[in-house]
Amino acid sequence: MTIRRTGRDERSAQVETNGGAGISRPILERLALYYQIILRMGEEGRDTFSSAQLATLLQIDPTLARKDMAAAGVVGRPKVGYLISDAVARLDEILGLSSRNDAILIGCGHLGGAIAAYPGFAQYGLKIAAIFDIDHSRVGQRVGGHVVLPIEKCKSILSIFRIQIAILTVPAAVAQEISDWLVGKGVRAIWNFAPVQLQVPSHVVVRNENLALGLAQLIHHLKRVKSHDTSSEQPSNN
Amino acid sequence: MTIRRTGRDERSAQVETNGGAGISRPILERLALYYQIILRMGEEGRDTFSSAQLATLLQIDPTLARKDMAAAGVVGRPKVGYLISDAVARLDEILGLSSRNDAILIGCGHLGGAIAAYPGFAQYGLKIAAIFDIDHSRVGQRVGGHVVLPIEKCKSILSIFRIQIAILTVPAAVAQEISDWLVGKGVRAIWNFAPVQLQVPSHVVVRNENLALGLAQLIHHLKRVKSHDTSSEQPSNN
DNA sequence: TAGATTGTTAATCGATTAACAATC
């Protein structure tokens, strides 16, 4: 594999916009939270829920929950509420969970291994088709039911299985070049765990899962509550 | 350890608010991103940066970057830009990275192990003081340089080291009860990796690191770009 | 029916962007 460090001229950073008929990010984020809550309610044997219930659990205004449902195309009935089966079906659709999503995982260090082994993703239709690593000493190891492959094999697997999603759990220093390379091979979505702002062409979707950033935010809030100590402080949501 | 499933009456969900002199969440999020970028620039030998540079990398308006700097108390100089050393010092302060932050980690499954082993957190002042698990078969194992302790030992360690941060990498089903228990023992900040909306008292800060949610968002955007295929589509930021 | 709950329009709030003056 020859990784070229290309110029960044034609690439743009991943950014929030909302062209097309897409749902805005704040709404989408809440829909995913609703989804988890509703699913749990279903497991508990209920078959309807109200905007007020969601609102209480998420500490938001009930109107907002109703607006979100409307945005998702879930219609409720006055006095009754929303049907769980209805909502789950719609949200499955919107969150893209109804179809199977194949992905490859690059970089099988601790985090990569954890993700490969995480059972929760199956529920979201994510199937890890193969795991790769540049480090040849790792090739051949078993990680979460997969044998680690050399990254050279990546191209053929991408094309054979028409995979569009790559999970990047590599060191920050090489994330950009691997990203470039993957994009060149047709990857359309990158789930990036490296603490770097990847620069990608506009047709590629990046979701940054920047753990260090999350940590910084948590610490900031902690300090703030300590120093002010107003008992009305509320912590930050994800 | 006796975990009681308490009522949720007095607890509220973690939510975005902005009482006190705190910095609003969107700003804080960008500050953490700037921090990473600026740090890297420093390593490359530069000693100033401009709002335009940040803006280009993050695909935002330069004005926004300047406003953020102002909010962080970083002052620049016309024609020169901002001093990296200045900005790093201020951001260290605001993000709470200048002081050491001790934490305990509960639940040493795959994800817990990955986090325990992740070297990047040291940079953010995070020190994992101890690792606990309810599962006694895991107690005594070595994980990332720590010996897993039985959760019964948790209380004494919390009070001896005056630890306020807990990292929760336990199954969703037990996250709420463990959270309740930790809060009762004086924990003030929870970094929650379980896909559950924890209900906590208002003085406790929760940061949800909901991986399945991130995945759902990525998939949603991917589907959207595919179906619309307008080349102006931009992916979502974290 | 009466009351609960949705759906929607208008008002508010906060975050982003535009415009431009200040200044190194």
Added chain:
DNA sequence: TAGATTGTTAATCGATTAACAATC
């Protein structure tokens, strides 16, 4: 000096909340 870049005020945009009518 002239030009680049910050800092700030005003304008815009989008998201949230309030109010209330529709309806099961």
